Amino acid sequence: MAIVIDARGLSCPQPVVLTNRALGESDAITTIVDNEAAKENVSRLARSKGFRVETEEKDGLFYLQLSLERAESETVRPEEKTGSTVFLIASDAFGRGSEELGQLLMRSFLHTLGEIFPLPEKIIFLNTGVKLVVESSPVLEDLRVLGEKGIDILACGTCLGYFEIKDKVAIGRISNMYDIASTLLGAGKVIEL
Amino acid sequence: MQDPNLIVGFERSDDAGVYKLSEDLAIIQTVDFFTPIVDDPYWFGQIAAANALSDVYAMGGKPLTAMNLVCFPIKTMDIEILKNILRGGLDKLKEAETTLVGGHSIEDNEIKYGLSINGIIHPNNILTNSNAKVGDALVLTKPLGTGIINTAIKGGMANDKVIAKVSESMAALNKNASLAMQEVGVSACTDITGFGLIGHLCEMVRGNDFGMVIHAQKVPYFQEAREYAQQGLMPAGTFRNKEFFSKWVDPASTMPPFISDIFFDPQTSGGLLISVPREKADSLLIQLRGKNVPEAVIIGEVVAEPKEKIIVF
Numbered sequence: 001m002a003i004v005i006d007a008r009g010l011s012c013p014q015p016v017v018l019t020n021r022a023l024g025e026s027d028a029i030t031t032i033v034d035n036e037a038a039k040e041n042v043s044r045l046a047r048s049k050g051f052r053v054e055t056e057e058k059d060g061l062f063y064l065q066l067s068l069e070r071a072e073s074e075t076v077r078p079e080e081k082t083g084s085t086v087f088l089i090a091s092d093a094f095g096r097g098s099e100e101l102g103q104l105l106m107r108s109f110l111h112t113l114g115e116i117f118p119l120p121e122k123i124i125f126l127n128t129g130v131k132l133v134v135e136s137s138p139v140l141e142d143l144r145v146l147g148e149k150g151i152d153i154l155a156c157g158t159c160l161g162y163f164e165i166k167d168k169v170a171i172g173r174i175s176n177m178y179d180i181a182s183t184l185l186g187a188g189k190v191i192e193l
Numbered sequence: 194m195q196d197p198n199l200i201v202g203f204e205r206s207d208d209a210g211v212y213k214l215s216e217d218l219a220i221i222q223t224v225d226f227f228t229p230i231v232d233d234p235y236w237f238g239q240i241a242a243a244n245a246l247s248d249v250y251a252m253g254g255k256p257l258t259a260m261n262l263v264c265f266p267i268k269t270m271d272i273e274i275l276k277n278i279l280r281g282g283l284d285k286l287k288e289a290e291t292t293l294v295g296g297h298s299i300e301d302n303e304i305k306y307g308l309s310i311n312g313i314i315h316p317n318n319i320l321t322n323s324n325a326k327v328g329d330a331l332v333l334t335k336p337l338g339t340g341i342i343n344t345a346i347k348g349g350m351a352n353d354k355v356i357a358k359v360s361e362s363m364a365a366l367n368k369n370a371s372l373a374m375q376e377v378g379v380s381a382c383t384d385i386t387g388f389g390l391i392g393h394l395c396e397m398v399r400g401n402d403f404g405m406v407i408h409a410q411k412v413p414y415f416q417e418a419r420e421y422a423q424q425g426l427m428p429a430g431t432f433r434n435k436e437f438f439s440k441w442v443d444p445a446s447t448m449p450p451f452i453s454d455i456f457f458d459p460q461t462s463g464g465l466l467i468s469v470p471r472e473k474a475d476s477l478l479i480q481l482r483g484k485n486v487p488e489a490v491i492i493g494e495v496v497a498e499p500k501e502k503i504i505v506f
Contacts (some may be wrong), residue, residue, distance in 0.1 A: 013348035016425045020350070037429040045425035117336075117413040117490055148354065149418030188449070 002028040007038060008061065016041050019066070020172040022050050025116045027068035034061055034144055042066075084121035088188040106132070109193070110142040112147065120150040124173070124180055130159040134168040145153070156180065201252075201321060206378050209248040209312075211319055219316045219332040223248035226262045226307020230343045230461055231360050234274045234373050238281020244462035246289050246385070250371035251384040251465055253320040256312040258284055261296030264305035279427040288365055318375075322383035322396050325468035327403050329380050329495040332477060334370040334486050335362055335464025337390055338418025340428045344446045346420040355417045362415075363462040370465045370489065373480035379474050385463030389434045390456045393466060394503050395441040404502040407456075407493035409448065411488045420491065422454040422456035430459035464488075470493060 003026045007015035015038040019031045023046070033041050037063040043053045045171075046066040054065040093102025094109055094161070123146070125133055132139050133155045147153055151174025160166040160174060184190055195202070200219060201211040209223035225245045229237045242259075249256045252427055261282065265275050291310070325331075336388070342359045345351035367384060374382060383393050394405050434457040442448070448456070469477045474491060481489040496504075 012429050013344045013350070013426050017348045017350070020348075020424075035429070037427070037432040039431065040427035041427055043425070044423060044427075049423045118410055119416060121416075149336070150420070 005031045007031055008034045012037050012041055015099055016045050017049045019045055029066045031064045046169045081193045084187055086183055087120045087123040088190055088192040090126040092128045092131045107139050113144060114145045119149055119151055122154060122183060128158055130155045133171050135170045140170055144182045147171055205359060209252055213316050217315055221254040221312040222254055223312055224309035226305055228303055228305055231346060234277035235281040236360045238278040239285045240275050240462055240474045242282040242308055243284035243364050243366050245308040245310050247367045247384045247462060249310055250367040251382050253318055253371060254312040254314035255376050256289055256291040256310050257290050258294045258311045259308045262295060262307050263298035264301035265441040266302055268301055275459055284394050286350050289368055299373060320382045322381055323401060325397055325495045327495050328471050330474035330491045331467040331469050331493040332467040332469060332489055333464055334489040335491045336413040336488055337413050338415040338458055339460050340458040341362055341418040341421050341426055343461060344428045347428040348426060367465050369484035370481060370486045373484050377477045379467050379469040381468040383466050385460045385466055387459045389458050391503060392434050392438045395438050398501050402500050403495050403497055404499045405493055406496050407505045409452045409505050411490055411492045413488055413490060418453050418455055422451060428459055433458050441503055443499055443504040444452045445503040448505045
């Protein structure tokens with residue numbers, strides 16, 4: 001059933017708050033707003049939730065028709081290129097040569113990462129790198145700090161399965177190759193360690 | 194005719210007014226107040242005080258006395274709320290070694306709180322926002338994004354962890370950053386507030402024969418701000434800032450949409466933006482670290498060309 005939200009006369013973030021509530025209840029919503037800021041904000045909200053937005057302007061009012069998109073969200077769509085940085089950590093050691101030194105460097109690297117700006121948006125752990133996100137990891141505390149700062153931590157599910165440590169994951173979320181591929185494709189910059 | 198003792202007036206959107214009393218003494222006057230930005234009254238009081246004091250710090254002055262400005266619905270709201278707001282303000286004044294000398298309150302349907310601050314400074318040491326020099330490094334002392342996050346708070350869509358983090362940042366005095374820059378000796382300074390980063394940079398280059406380069410990757414911001422902006426939690430002020438200040442942004446800039454959201458985001462009690470001679474930049478950063486301003490970083494520099502423009506890379 002279509003829902004109409006009359007957000008005229010309301011200032012931000014009220015139109016977004018009201019629309020957000022309705023998005024959970026219906027897949028076809030019309031929001032009426034009377035200013036550019038509210039128009040832009042409601043459009044952003046709807047797109048971020050997978051809705052298509054059509055805008056009609058009439059007598060100084062904006063009528064935003066929001067409808068849930070289905071088909072398109074099924075295809076691989078790289079995330080918007082926004083210049084975000086993604087770290088790809090494909091080993092539990094930093095650099096080649098000494099394994100022991102490499103693990104020490106990795107510990108030091110992840111610790112330092114929490115203290116610099118700007119932070120990467122995501123860190124992807126692959127191959128032996130996934131050993132860094134499980135209970136016994138020496139860098140768990142540092143990863144928790146990074147997680148708290150809003151960095152998305154992804155671990156390759158196939159890799160966790162291969163090492164039989166899938167049930168020991170202590171931080172981040174288990175991801176798949178579809179997710180990883182589209183993240184790498186959509187990143188502004190990928191730094192591989 | 195303008196009073197010759199008015200050294201800094203409001204014509205350049207500077208942070209506060211400065212009036213010369215004698216050859217070696219000038220007073221700085223400023224006032225700021227607003228409606229609650231966080232739900233916790235004690236934090237709100239602290240933030241309002243830190244925000245009001247900031248104008249004095251941005252000029253390199255020393256705040257001395259303060260007066261409260263209060264609007265409060267005394268008939269319908271618990272007086273404890275007001276007490277906690279005032280306690281927050283007073284605690285910040287103590288931290289700033291500033292004396293509360295009085296105030297005024299009126300009954301109003303909506304809470305508003307702020308302060309007027311008086312400070313002192315030597316007339317030769319006044320730091321304005323327009324005196325940057327070509328070659329200077331630009332240092333920012335607090336992360337951006339508080340406007341977006343405050344909008345999320347208002348909409349009930351921010352999580353507690355973020356609220357705590359930004360409250361702490363907004364309540365942090367710019368005192369230590371100010372002391373650090375006074376110790377090192379810098380060219381110009383302003384605090385980042387309602388006009389957002391780009392707006393305040395515009396005020397620094399406007400009418401001057403230099404421009405500024407900003408390295409977007411170096412600019413600190415709260416990660417959550419990006420996420421909330423994508424969900425449509427942008428304050429109306431961002432749109433006004435974009436409309437008004439975009440013409441000062443050089444067309445050669447590369448500014449992805451989310452960077453633009455954050456660079457035009459109006460800040461509450463934001464950090465100082467300091468223009469420091471390149472050779473002193475390192476010692477300023479060392480001073481800032483030593484004085485517990487760990488988030489301060491160099492975000493750009495002052496350039497001869499293009500004049501009166503901001504370039505973002």
